[in-house]
Amino acid sequence: MTTPTGITYRKVAVPSxxxxxxxxxxxxxxxxxxxxxVGHMMIQHVLNSSQNLTLQFVAQQWSSWxxxxxxxxxxxxxxTHGFNGLRNVLEDYVHNRNAVKWINRFLFVFAILTIIWAxxxxxxx
Amino acid sequence: MSTLVLTIRESIRYRGRSGxxxxxxxxxxxLAILAFLVMHxxxxxxxxxxxxxxxxSIELFKHPLFAxxxxxxxxxxxxxxFNGIRIxxxxxxxxxxxxxxxxxxxxxxxxxxxxxxxxxLMFRELMHGCxxxxxxxxxxxxxxxFLN
Numbered sequence: 479m480t481t482p483t484g485i486t487y488r489k490v491a492v493p494s495x496x497x498x499x500x501x502x503x504x505x506x507x508x509x510x511x512x513x514x515x516v517g518h519m520m521i522q523h524v525l526n527s528s529q530n531l532t533l534q535f536v537a538q539q540w541s542s543w544x545x546x547x548x549x550x551x552x553x554x555x556x557x558t559h560g561f562n563g564l565r566n567v568l569e570d571y572v573h574n575r576n577a578v579k580w581i582n583r584f585l586f587v588f589a590i591l592t593i594i595w596a597x598x599x600x601x602x603x
Numbered sequence: 604m605s606t607l608v609l610t611i612r613e614s615i616r617y618r619g620r621s622g623x624x625x626x627x628x629x630x631x632x633x634l635a636i637l638a639f640l641v642m643h644x645x646x647x648x649x650x651x652x653x654x655x656x657x658x659x660s661i662e663l664f665k666h667p668l669f670a671x672x673x674x675x676x677x678x679x680x681x682x683x684x685f686n687g688i689r690i691x692x693x694x695x696x697x698x699x700x701x702x703x704x705x706x707x708x709x710x711x712x713x714x715x716x717x718x719x720x721x722x723x724l725m726f727r728e729l730m731h732g733c734x735x736x737x738x739x740x741x742x743x744x745x746x747x748x749f750l751n
């Protein structure tokens with residue numbers, strides 16, 4: 479086993495196609511989720527606890543627009559980041575291009591439906 | 604099926620060392636979080652659309668097995684977050700790649716330092732909740748009790 483003595487790198491022009499934007503989106507949404515998702519875990523699962531969770535607690539939080547906006551942002555970034563991640567993983571293992579196309583369509587529609595359904599739930603509570 | 608077995612076997616056998624381990628942990632934690640997330644989002648929407656169903660599900664989630672799953676979820680989120688920071692920094696600062704082995708170790712160290720105290724706190728909450736509910740602690744709540 480040889481040890482590398484140094485790492486060489488060079489700048490290349492990356493075309494701004496869909497995959498490039500998806501790559502950037504994963505980093506940006508990841509940064510947003512660093513605050514939103516980790517914050518959500520700390521607030522709801524450490525400072526509060528699922529052991530004491532009631533419908534009244536949810537009603538109280540969603541009576542404020544601050545929590546509604548927080549949860550909607552979390553919903554949007556978590557679902558999009560998660561489903562794009564799942565797409566990346568599946569494309570590593572599914573080699574039939576037609577199957578990939580249909581899986582991606584299904585994931586896209588399901589992710590959008592999830593965001594709309596839960597978004598309405600938060601907005602109209 | 605043989606493809607699945609091959610994929611799993613080669614995923615484990617590939618000798619990428621620390622970076623490979625981080626890659627596996629990032630994938631598995633990400634998939635686990637997504638699986639939970641989809642259930643959690645549709646379930647929480649029930650707080651608005653089917654409140655009785657939601658109240659049943661939050662009682663179910665107080666069961667010790669779900670509470671342990673919640674601790675595992677915390678581990679997945681924390682590891683995925685810390686390793687995600689590492690990946691993002693490495694992607695935009697390729698000159699740091701010479702430290703990649705150390706960076707993977709730092710992420711694991713940071714993960715354990717943050718996760719262990721939180722896991723202890725969450726486990727204590729689990730025990731308190733279970734003690735407060737007594738014999739009902741291990742029972743699966745009956746849906747029909749909530750739909751009346």
